[in-house]
Amino acid sequence: MSTIILKDIKKAFDKEVVIPNLNLTIDDGSFTVLVGPSGCGKSTTLRMISGLEKPSSGDIFIDDENVVNIDPGKRGIAMVFQNYALYPVMNVRDNIEFGLKNKKVPRDEREKLIKEVCEIVGLTPYLDRKPNALSGGQRQRVALARAMVKKPKVFLMDEPLSNLDAKLRAQMRIELIELHKRLGTTFIYVTHDQVEAMSMGDNIVLMDNGIIRQRSSPKEIYHNPQNVYTAQFIGTPPMNILSALIPGIQIGFRPEKTALTHIENPGLSIKGKVLTKEQLGAEMNYSIETSYGKVMVKTEEDIAGPECTLEVRKEQLFAFDDQGQRIEMTSEILSKLAALPQKG
Ligand SMILES: Nc1ncnc2c1ncn2[C@@H]1O[C@H](COP(=O)(O)OP(=O)(O)OP(=O)(O)O)[C@@H](O)[C@H]1O
Numbered sequence: 001m002s003t004i005i006l007k008d009i010k011k012a013f014d015k016e017v018v019i020p021n022l023n024l025t026i027d028d029g030s031f032t033v034l035v036g037p038s039g040c041g042k043s044t045t046l047r048m049i050s051g052l053e054k055p056s057s058g059d060i061f062i063d064d065e066n067v068v069n070i071d072p073g074k075r076g077i078a079m080v081f082q083n084y085a086l087y088p089v090m091n092v093r094d095n096i097e098f099g100l101k102n103k104k105v106p107r108d109e110r111e112k113l114i115k116e117v118c119e120i121v122g123l124t125p126y127l128d129r130k131p132n133a134l135s136g137g138q139r140q141r142v143a144l145a146r147a148m149v150k151k152p153k154v155f156l157m158d159e160p161l162s163n164l165d166a167k168l169r170a171q172m173r174i175e176l177i178e179l180h181k182r183l184g185t186t187f188i189y190v191t192h193d194q195v196e197a198m199s200m201g202d203n204i205v206l207m208d209n210g211i212i213r214q215r216s217s218p219k220e221i222y223h224n225p226q227n228v229y230t231a232q233f234i235g236t237p238p239m240n241i242l243s244a245l246i247p248g249i250q251i252g253f254r255p256e257k258t259a260l261t262h263i264e265n266p267g268l269s270i271k272g273k274v275l276t277k278e279q280l281g282a283e284m285n286y287s288i289e290t291s292y293g294k295v296m297v298k299t300e301e302d303i304a305g306p307e308c309t310l311e312v313r314k315e316q317l318f319a320f321d322d323q324g325q326r327i328e329m330t331s332e333i334l335s336k337l338a339a340l341p342q343k344g
């Protein structure tokens, strides 16, 4: 069981600072997801926790022990990468056993561990196969099994599913959620995919250029974004942000919380013109031009268009200041929105 604390972590490569000052506590037994766009510092953060990378300054604690000067192999951590790097000439059993032999684990115990872990990840029928005779998902399971036999205190995973096709990825996501429940070990999982982050994590850490923009549960980060960056990173299509409605204030609303027919007592009602309509199945994505800017609407409403009125409930409106920080939606802002000319 392990709590991990990153304290005043700074990381620079040569003179380029990629993480200015990171503070983060990862709760024991949590499934924490680090998410953010390419280059924001997710892998660097994970590698510093594992010990593969050393912070330029700051401390990392695992269960109250400062591990900054402790070797990766002695931190009680296992890491699973995107390219699982299995030994091609060894069969599944030998791939899993390799690290145990290195650690001089006795034979009986090795066999017991392999049996137990392969049962959990469903590899028992494949123990004698070489990696090239396995599917992508099965290879991923070997990489997991290899990490699991070490009985780590913490699992670190860096985009472990990105080599798999969409269907297998969805299946492996569920398997990892179940694995986490079963083991109760702390998982730290890195992805740039917000859907993956939202579906897997009980704790989401959204990063941007080495800074944490928000850290919340999936529900909270969707319903209560603290800034425009978060509001637009989580959810597809991203939240609409209009800055031309009220001077100095940005108004946000989600495409899926916008109506194209009249609703009772709306908080916002503006006229628009449909530019494109994309059929997704039951739902449609509309791109709509308004005199306050372009807006996306995701709805099951199938309108003839092109003229339309889009309306949003008061509870679905968000306010941000001109720096993009969330501010309270006041009755003053609401009355300014109500007084807006609809325009056409
Ligand atoms: N060894 C290195 N030397 C120099 N710069 C590096 C090194 N490793 C990472 N960086 C830089 O640090 C920044 C963060 O990289 P990092 O790999 O942590 O991003 P990431 O969030 O994992 O991105 P991705 O989603 O593309 O994997 C990037 O600008 C990257 O170019």
Ligand SMILES: [Mg+2]
Binding pocket: 042, 043, 044, 158
């Ligand atoms: Mg990365």
